[in-house]
Amino acid sequence: MALEHAILVSLAERSASGYELARRFDASIGHFWSATHQQIYKVLGRMESDGLVSVELVAQDGRPDKKVHAITDAGRAELRRWTAEPTPPERLRTAFAVKLRALPFGDRDAIVDDVRRQRAHHAEVLAYYEQSAARFYPDPTTLSEADLGGWLVLRGGIRTEQGAIAWCDEILQTLEER
Amino acid sequence: MALEHAILVSLAERSASGYELARRFDASIGHFWSATHQQIYKVLGRMESDGLVSVELVAQDGRPDKKVHAITDAGRAELRRWTAEPTPPERLRTAFAVKLRALPFGDRDAIVDDVRRQRAHHAEVLAYYEQSAARFYPDPTTLSEADLGGWLVLRGGIRTEQGAIAWCDEILQTLEER
DNA sequence: ATGGACATGTAAGCCGTTACATGATTTG
DNA sequence: CAAATCATGTAACGGCTTACATGTCCAT
Incomplete structure (x- = not known):
């Protein structure tokens, strides 16, 4: 699943909360791989159980707490493994x-x-x-x-x-x- | 859902069995809207209940029977209605x-x-x-x-x-x- | 006798969208 | 006072893929 890898790329560039990721997917990354916050939270949860990302709870004043997600060594390894894999030709839906x-x-x-x-x-x-x-x-x-x-x-x-x-x-x- | 409309276009061009439709989606139409036979059979079933297509059982010698699907007047109306609707901009997944x-x-x-x-x-x-x-x-x-x-x-x-x-x-x- | 073309389906499960839900703070 | 931003989720549903299932006829 490529959403997982798009998230890994984004977190490799900079750690982020689910909310921040969702905003990135509204803009830059999202122009080539779109995702809603609901989907991101769901996948992020699974990625944490799989050890691809780590989570740190950060308290903020005047704003809700956030969970900052960072890519782990296992995540970096998975990203590297994925880039070495041939991209399957995509079937269009136009x-x-x-x-x-x-x-x-x-x-x-x-x-x-x-x-x-x-x-x-x-x-x-x-x-x-x-x-x-x-x-x-x-x-x-x-x-x-x-x-x-x-x-x-x-x-x-x-x-x-x-x-x-x-x-x-x-x-x-x-x-x-x- | 656009698979429905892709099927309507294909049947408007020529009536076909589910199997024949699946073969068309492997070739011409399928280059711009892909679909497997499983998905086609399922949607075709729903389209029949909705009155968009009619079904005629055709016996063949030396081959299994087939269900030939034809577009109905309601199907043609739906196709026309759909073409008059603006196409929503597609979000890429690359x-x-x-x-x-x-x-x-x-x-x-x-x-x-x-x-x-x-x-x-x-x-x-x-x-x-x-x-x-x-x-x-x-x-x-x-x-x-x-x-x-x-x-x-x-x-x-x-x-x-x-x-x-x-x-x-x-x-x-x-x-x-x- | 093996495999491919013809022909139609069921079932499990994932991926993704839409709707719903909550609650604080800042800005107009 | 209302709306937007920040922040995180649950639930229902639909679309689509993958695997499984069955059976005949024809060609090699």
């Missing part, structure tokens, strides 16, 4: 493609509207990625080892969104000219 | 991106091997899509209404795979030059 295929049986104008909406969404995400790139990696020619992975993932996100926008444009052009 | 992010904590050589493996896989899928395009849509300038959706989906697949290959090349170049 509702948008199914809808396109439904063109002859559906509401054409509504589908065109949907394509425009998808395009706008991809443009938004692209802008967000490009801002993140400019902010966090202002000089990509000199990246530290620690930054390399994050930068490459962002590059993939940017490419993906650019590709999706180009596809939407091709769809719109094809549908409008007939 | 284990490969998580693994890249794990670069500083993992086995670098193994990850590079994995990138090469991913690249090879995407190249295979791309070749398959391009062959499908050449075989089923030899003249894309004159597409029938019925073919439009399938063609556009294939175009998206081709773009996606090309983008993935280009990303892999960028990763390999970045990792090899340091």
Whole structure:
């Protein structure tokens, strides 16, 4: 299960409470592996029993106590083991493609509207990625080892969104000219 | 649930047994919405109770009987209703991106091997899509209404795979030059 | 006679979403 | 005074995977 490994990566970068992890999954990491706080708490509990993370209860003033989770040596070993394993090819689930295929049986104008909406969404995400790139990696020619992975993932996100926008444009052009 | 709608699209194109549907989900449709035969049988059962599909038992000689499922008027209405609904933006789940992010904590050589493996896989899928395009849509300038959706989906697949290959090349170049 | 294609299912279990639940503190 | 933020969970349910189960016909 990859949520476990996404959590290990995040905790390897910096220890965190379940709540803090959930916020990270709302932002950076979550753009490539989403998870809700409920799921995170559940998995975190299992990971503790498995010895992959350790827990320290931290009292705070003016705020609820929190459980700070840190990656253990066993967690680091598991992360390393996982990276050495081939990634199985992922099977896609693209509702948008199914809808396109439904063109002859559906509401054409509504589908065109949907394509425009998808395009706008991809443009938004692209802008967000490009801002993140400019902010966090202002000089990509000199990246530290620690930054390399994050930068490459962002590059993939940017490419993906650019590709999706180009596809939407091709769809719109094809549908409008007939 | 989109499996339901993927099945409706497939049955709108041509009536089929559960087994035949499963084979389609192994091939064409399945490249964009995967499903196993177990899942298909289960959903098909529910769709029958809901009146979205009708079932006719067909006896065959030399082969087991089959249940041929056809889309009903209610099924067509549901398909049309669904196409008129906005597609919710999909949250990605990309284990490969998580693994890249794990670069500083993992086995670098193994990850590079994995990138090469991913690249090879995407190249295979791309070749398959391009062959499908050449075989089923030899003249894309004159597409029938019925073919439009399938063609556009294939175009998206081709773009996606090309983008993935280009990303892999960028990763390999970045990792090899340091 | 072994294995693959055809054909349809059940059962167990995990993963994940949605809804529900609580309670303090800060900000508008 | 209401809403957002911080913080952690439980419960119900649905989707999906994996394993198990059965049986015929055809080709090698």
